[in-house]
Amino acid sequence: MQQYQRREVQDWLNLFEEQKQSGLTAVAFCRQQQINVQTYYTRRRDIRLQRTSSKFVQVKHAVTKVESYTEKMDGDLFLTLGNAQLSVPTNINPHWVATVMKALGE
Numbered sequence: 001m002q003q004y005q006r007r008e009v010q011d012w013l014n015l016f017e018e019q020k021q022s023g024l025t026a027v028a029f030c031r032q033q034q035i036n037v038q039t040y041y042t043r044r045r046d047i048r049l050q051r052t053s054s055k056f057v058q059v060k061h062a063v064t065k066v067e068s069y070t071e072k073m074d075g076d077l078f079l080t081l082g083n084a085q086l087s088v089p090t091n092i093n094p095h096w097v098a099t100v101m102k103a104l105g106e
Helices: 009-022 026-033 037-053 094-105
Strands: 076-081 084-089
Touching: 009 026, 009 037, 026 037
Parallel strands: none
Antiparallel strands: 076 084
């Protein structure tokens, strides 16, 4: 009966890198190293999942309600913040203005 070698995660990572550097296909590399191909692919998938799953972070999405109104005016609208001034026509979309103001406030 053939004895199977139990490998740690780092051993598998080394094998994956060795296979990549060898230029051989995974199948050819496994034959050369006497590794079961199915085990190789399974461990590679499992280790990738383990290494990437811990990188996900739950993000809470906050909804911001923007209210606006328009009023008929002639000329331009001037927005001033510190030394900066923005001139926009009065027929500009009010949601655009609200978005710009919110971004400037952050």
